Amino acid sequence: MNIVLLSGGSGKRLWPLSNEVRSKQFVKIFRSKEKDYQSMVQRVYQQIKEVNPETRILVTTSKTQVSAIHHQLGSEVEVCVEPCRKDTFPAIVLATAYLHDVKHLSEEEVVVVCPIDPYVEKDYFEALEELAVEAKKGKANLVLMGIEPTYPSEKYGYIIPDNTEKISNVKEFREKPDLEKAKTYLLQGALWNGGVFAYKIGYVLKLAKEWIGFKEYNALYLNYKTLVPISFDYAVVEKEKKIQVMRFMGQWKDLGTWNTITEAMEEKLIGKAIVNQTCENVHIVNELDIPVLCMGLQNVIVSASPDGILVSDKEQSSYMKPYVEQIDQQVMFAEKSWGTYRVLDVEKESLTIKIILKSGEKMNYHSHSRRDEVWIIISGRGRTIIDGIEQTVCTGDVVTMQAGSRHMIIADTELRVIEVQMGKEISIYDKQKFA
Amino acid sequence: MNIVLLSGGSGKRLWPLSNEVRSKQFVKIFRSKEKDYQSMVQRVYQQIKEVNPETRILVTTSKTQVSAIHHQLGSEVEVCVEPCRKDTFPAIVLATAYLHDVKHLSEEEVVVVCPIDPYVEKDYFEALEELAVEAKKGKANLVLMGIEPTYPSEKYGYIIPDNTEKISNVKEFREKPDLEKAKTYLLQGALWNGGVFAYKIGYVLKLAKEWIGFKEYNALYLNYKTLVPISFDYAVVEKEKKIQVMRFMGQWKDLGTWNTITEAMEEKLIGKAIVNQTCENVHIVNELDIPVLCMGLQNVIVSASPDGILVSDKEQSSYMKPYVEQIDQQVMFAEKSWGTYRVLDVEKESLTIKIILKSGEKMNYHSHSRRDEVWIIISGRGRTIIDGIEQTVCTGDVVTMQAGSRHMIIADTELRVIEVQMGKEISIYDKQKFA
Numbered sequence: 001m002n003i004v005l006l007s008g009g010s011g012k013r014l015w016p017l018s019n020e021v022r023s024k025q026f027v028k029i030f031r032s033k034e035k036d037y038q039s040m041v042q043r044v045y046q047q048i049k050e051v052n053p054e055t056r057i058l059v060t061t062s063k064t065q066v067s068a069i070h071h072q073l074g075s076e077v078e079v080c081v082e083p084c085r086k087d088t089f090p091a092i093v094l095a096t097a098y099l100h101d102v103k104h105l106s107e108e109e110v111v112v113v114c115p116i117d118p119y120v121e122k123d124y125f126e127a128l129e130e131l132a133v134e135a136k137k138g139k140a141n142l143v144l145m146g147i148e149p150t151y152p153s154e155k156y157g158y159i160i161p162d163n164t165e166k167i168s169n170v171k172e173f174r175e176k177p178d179l180e181k182a183k184t185y186l187l188q189g190a191l192w193n194g195g196v197f198a199y200k201i202g203y204v205l206k207l208a209k210e211w212i213g214f215k216e217y218n219a220l221y222l223n224y225k226t227l228v229p230i231s232f233d234y235a236v237v238e239k240e241k242k243i244q245v246m247r248f249m250g251q252w253k254d255l256g257t258w259n260t261i262t263e264a265m266e267e268k269l270i271g272k273a274i275v276n277q278t279c280e281n282v283h284i285v286n287e288l289d290i291p292v293l294c295m296g297l298q299n300v301i302v303s304a305s306p307d308g309i310l311v312s313d314k315e316q317s318s319y320m321k322p323y324v325e326q327i328d329q330q331v332m333f334a335e336k337s338w339g340t341y342r343v344l345d346v347e348k349e350s351l352t353i354k355i356i357l358k359s360g361e362k363m364n365y366h367s368h369s370r371r372d373e374v375w376i377i378i379s380g381r382g383r384t385i386i387d388g389i390e391q392t393v394c395t396g397d398v399v400t401m402q403a404g405s406r407h408m409i410i411a412d413t414e415l416r417v418i419e420v421q422m423g424k425e426i427s428i429y430d431k432q433k434f435a
Numbered sequence: 436m437n438i439v440l441l442s443g444g445s446g447k448r449l450w451p452l453s454n455e456v457r458s459k460q461f462v463k464i465f466r467s468k469e470k471d472y473q474s475m476v477q478r479v480y481q482q483i484k485e486v487n488p489e490t491r492i493l494v495t496t497s498k499t500q501v502s503a504i505h506h507q508l509g510s511e512v513e514v515c516v517e518p519c520r521k522d523t524f525p526a527i528v529l530a531t532a533y534l535h536d537v538k539h540l541s542e543e544e545v546v547v548v549c550p551i552d553p554y555v556e557k558d559y560f561e562a563l564e565e566l567a568v569e570a571k572k573g574k575a576n577l578v579l580m581g582i583e584p585t586y587p588s589e590k591y592g593y594i595i596p597d598n599t600e601k602i603s604n605v606k607e608f609r610e611k612p613d614l615e616k617a618k619t620y621l622l623q624g625a626l627w628n629g630g631v632f633a634y635k636i637g638y639v640l641k642l643a644k645e646w647i648g649f650k651e652y653n654a655l656y657l658n659y660k661t662l663v664p665i666s667f668d669y670a671v672v673e674k675e676k677k678i679q680v681m682r683f684m685g686q687w688k689d690l691g692t693w694n695t696i697t698e699a700m701e702e703k704l705i706g707k708a709i710v711n712q713t714c715e716n717v718h719i720v721n722e723l724d725i726p727v728l729c730m731g732l733q734n735v736i737v738s739a740s741p742d743g744i745l746v747s748d749k750e751q752s753s754y755m756k757p758y759v760e761q762i763d764q765q766v767m768f769a770e771k772s773w774g775t776y777r778v779l780d781v782e783k784e785s786l787t788i789k790i791i792l793k794s795g796e797k798m799n800y801h802s803h804s805r806r807d808e809v810w811i812i813i814s815g816r817g818r819t820i821i822d823g824i825e826q827t828v829c830t831g832d833v834v835t836m837q838a839g840s841r842h843m844i845i846a847d848t849e850l851r852v853i854e855v856q857m858g859k860e861i862s863i864y865d866k867q868k869f870a
Contacts, residue, residue, distance in 0.1 A: 015728070274758055278751055289781065290741065291762050293450070295755055296748025297735070306725065309739055311746050313731025316713055320730060323709055327726050344779040345789050345853070346724065349830070350813035352789070352853050354780050374811050374833055376855045378785035395784070396857050398809055398835055418780070418787050420811045420853050422831050 001132045002109060003048060004080075004095045005116040006088060006195075007041070007061035007069065013257055015324040016308035017285060021334045024255070025117040026068050029285055031266050040117040040255065041072050051125040059116065060095040070337035083221065087229040088195075089236065093212065094220050096204040101217035107202030110135045113232070114196045119253035119264050127248050128196070134167060135198035140244040142237060143198045144170065146191025148249040152182035155254070157193040157233065161245050164189055170243045173233075191247060194254075197237065207236060258283075258301045258310075258317035271304075281314070287333075306332035306342055338363065339411075344418075351421040357382070357411040365408040365434045371423030373407075375399040380415035384408070406434055436567045437544060438483060439515075439530045440551040441523060441630075442476065442496035442504065448692055450759040451743035452720065456769045459690070460552040461503050464720055466701050475552040475690065477507050486560040494551065495530040505772035518656065522664040523630075524671065528647065529655050531639040536652035542637030545570045548667070549631045554688035554699050562683050563631070569602060569681060570633035577672060578633045579605065581626025581680040582687045587617035590689070592628040592668065596680050599624055605678045608668075626682060629689075632672065642671060693736045693745070693752035706739075716749070722768075741767035741777055773798065774846075779853075786856040792817070792846040800843040800869045806858030808842075810834040815850035819843070841869055 009023030017027040028037040038046070048055050059069055060080040069079055080095045092113055099105045110132045118124065127145065135143045146159045158174040173193070174185060208215040212227060220227075237243070255261040262268075262283040269275065271286030278296045286292045287305040294302060301317055303310045307329055312320065332343045338361035345352040357363070357380075365385065375384070377397045384393050386407045393399065393409070401407050403423065409415065444458030452462040463472040473481070483490050494504055495515040504514055515530045527548055534540045545567045553559065562580065570578045581594045593609040608628070609620060643650040647662060655662075672678070690696040697703075697718040704710065706721030710729045721727045722740040729737060736752055738745045742764055747755065767778040773796035780787040792798070792815075800820065810819070812832045819828050821842045828834065828844070836842050838858065844850065 016725075274761065276751065276754070276758055278748070286744075288744075290451075290743045290767065291764060292744045292746065293755065293758055293762070294746045295758070296751030297746060300732070300746070302744075302746050304739075304744055308725045309721075309723075309727045309737075309744060311727065311729045311732060311735070311737050313713070316711070316731030319711070320728065323711055323728055323730070326709065327728070329726060332725065344787065347813055347851065350851075350853075352779065352787075352813075354787075372831055376809050376811075376857075378782055378787070378855065378857060396807055398833060400833055416782065416785075418785075418853070418855050420813065422811075422813060 001052065001054075001129055002056045002058070002099060002105065002111045003128065004092065004099075004111055004113045005044065005057060005059045006091060006113060007059055007065055007116040008085070008088075008091075009117075012321045012324045014261065014303075015320065015327075016305040016310055017287065017303055019307050019331050019333075021064055021331055022068060023065065024261075026065075026072060026335065029261065029265055029270060037270065039072055040119065041069070044116055044118070044120075045073050045077070047120070047122055048125050051122050052129065058095055058099065060091050067334075067336040067338075071335040071339070075337065083224040085229075086224065086227050088232040089211075089230045089234075090220075090224065090227040092232050093204060093208045093215075094217070094224065096201055097208065097215055097217040097220050100201050100205060105201055107200065107205065109201050110198055111201060111204075112196070112198045115194075117255065118194065119251075119255045121251050123250040124248065124252065127246065127250070128198075131196070131198040131246055134244065134246060135200060138200070139242075140169070141199060141203050141242045142240050142244070143167075144237065144243065144245045145194055145196035145248050146245040147194045147252045148247060149186055149190070149192050152179060152186050153192070154179055154182055155256075158182075158185045158190040159193050159245050160185070160188060160190050161247070165247075167244055167246045170245050173238045191245060192252075193233070193237075194248075194252060195233070197232075204236075211235065258303070258312065258320075259314045262301055262314065273302075283314075337361070339414075349422060349424055349426070351426050353419050353421070355415075355417045355419055357409065357415040357417065359411055359414045362410040363408045365406055367404055367406045367432050367434070368421075368423075368430045369403055369432070370425045370427075370430045371421050372403050373401045373422070374420045375401075375409065376418040376420075378416045378418055380411060380413045382409055382411045382413070382415045385410075436487065436489075436564055437491045437493070437534060437540065437546045438563065439527065439534075439546055439548045440479070440492060440494045441526060441548060442494055442500055442551040443520070443523075443526075444552075447756045447759045449696065449738075450755065450762075451740040451745055452722065452738055454742050454766050454768075456499055456766055457503060458500065459696075461500075461507060461770065464696065464700055464705060472705065474507055475554065476504070479551055479553070479555075480508055480512075482555070482557055483560050486557050487564065493530055493534065495526050502769075502771040502773075506770040506774070510772065518659040520664075521659065521662050523667040524646075524665045524669075525655075525659065525662040527667050528639060528643045528650075529652070529659065531636055532643065532650055532652040532655050535636050535640060540636055542635065542640065544636050545633055546636060546639075547631070547633045550629075552690065553629065554686075554690045556686050558685040559683065559687065562681070562685070563633075566631070566633040566681055569679065570635060573635070574677075575604070575679040576634060576638050576677045577675050577679070578602075579672065579678065579680045580629055580631035580683050582629045583682060583684040584621055584625070584627050587614060587621050588627070589614055589617055590691075593617075593620045593625040594628050594680050595620070595623060595625050596682070600682075602679055602681045605680050608673045626680060627687075628668070628672075629683075629687060630668070632667075646670065693738070693747065693755075694749045697736055697749060708737075718749075772796070774849075784857060784859055784861070786861050788854050788856070790850075790852045790854055792844065792850040792852065794846055794849045797845040798843045800841055802839055802841045802867050802869070803856075803858075803865045804838055804867070805860045805862075805865045806856050807838055808836045808857070809855045810836075810844065811853040811855075813851045813853055815846060815848045817844055817846045817848070817850045820845075 014024040025040040032038040160172040162169040272291040273284035449459040460475040467473040595607040597604040707726040708719035
């Protein structure tokens, strides 16, 4: 089976754990089998591999998330890079063309598209296989997954099936309703639209040709910026006549807010945290090295990261987006394909950061025109190249680089480095890369 | 007038702003006249000077707080250093002997002893002057200040005066009572014991001779460790027959817990903080560089510092001591006489700190036997002495020091330095000082 995992998200709703470069799906809050913490991305990826190790997984995401995907899933995971954000129709077309043109899958092959962040169990991924089998039969152009609702939600679109069979034709779609309408939909046997659908590659390429004018991967990639942003649901699903829905009755959760995410957490406290006995229904997710102490709180989420500290009544946390948007905080922590960096100190004319470079990884060869830099190797072994000259470095070594000097560092073992940047104008844009 | 300010405190009750080296009296949360924030220590010191610039102030405190006192009050403030903590009787004896032997005050001079952290207005310090005048008359050996109670508190000891005059003899003392007893004391016209008393130097020196066996400053200092820890109230006040009390009816607050301290704060938010409109009676004191966002909270204090994060119902915050005692966190921030330091990163075999050295200040000349160090000057100008060789340094300079090398740094302007310590065993005890 071919699965395309859609990885999007703006990163505001799980602040301070999510930020511009780390969307909610990358936040590590679920216990893995190995007893450490994993993110939604890692959890879903592991579940798919467990259900069927042969599944071909393609992650489609924008440039800004590629590093995080590789950091969390390893460098071997296949990624289709969207040159910019353009909603799900262009993303799915690009991924489908990639599978056809770059990976040479035939037009008859079935693809299942699925968000990267559902909170589900294995039966969900078994159902995706059934979805693929059904799409392969070709009775319909699209086979959707319809999720059996557990309550009359106003948050989801609804699918009205023709009958109560496991697989049936779709009668109608309904936009997100109000509470009263949602109740009547439930009585009519409606299902939630979870954004999951299976189709044959040829079908989407034909749509691409019709709507966009071309269907070749290279052309799509090069002209991606000019494509009209539109969702796959709106552009395709709601218009298609030959469409089926498959009923899914297993567990499905959309962990979009702190309130819903804490319901899925197996432990109430992650990181250094203490709650006294008068606390009730308090969740703490603390990524900082310092302890959090909570006393006498009810129904509260506390989360601390290098970007900030949230203390919120759980229900209120759904309304945090406008407040987070007010916050003008530079990104203090990021996961990159090569490791992580964390800002330790910010001054007007200096910036001190900690870099952890994974064994075998390296930075790009680059220079800065407006700042000097110093590296102090606090652990590990590696090599630096400064203005073309390679030198080995290890714990305790200090490397100084004047503005303009070209430099890079290569990790032979995991390298931990304190980097001090100094200059009148320190900016992430002051960087020139060399091959 | 001579005032001895007692500066004690364990630092647990205002965690995370207070720690082992910063007791609650050093926490800056009150608006000063200059519109920046000041601590209880700074507020009291300024108030005394305003009421009478001629007042001689002696701060008595233990070694661990001397740096913080000098940092906050300036290097010219007079400090009597207690070699270790021994409760108030030994501390007051030592300070009194210091005034007599080192400062050559006569036995007839009056001293007023006062805690360093009452939250009061100017009339309080005017009352201290009256207390001194009364003590000078010599009608009693001790003149206490008795604070007119505002409610039947269980937290304070009570003084029962002979009559309702402003100054009267003391009939009796009562230990901290339960609520019912406190109510009856109030009906009897009892006053709170705020730990303030005036006496003539000769009186306390005589007591020292009787109780301890000697009264000379040098002998007291050298033998301080062997003295029995006992409070002045218990050792002296409650036993003295010739004792008066002066009634004080002005504002007096004992800001011992977060709950009481937030009542005295003029602003609800200090530092980077956002509260949404559903928050009620929420105070935030944030010393970190990252923002705190609070949503939907009632009657809560949030405080964040380099040592940790507290989120507590205000009433519950009175019970935090045992929880804070569980926390085994190294001191992450400290104010020293020469400036401040803050821990930025802790690894097994490295420690990265940021040092701010005030203009004109310097470190001790010292060495470490088990670690190398690197200094990166991120701003300012100064000089280093490394193994006897002096060199000027300025922004951008990097100085490396091998284990064993003797070093110091002198700030010609304010100096900001990133220091990276590296070694198998990094400890504050690995430090040898040289003259």
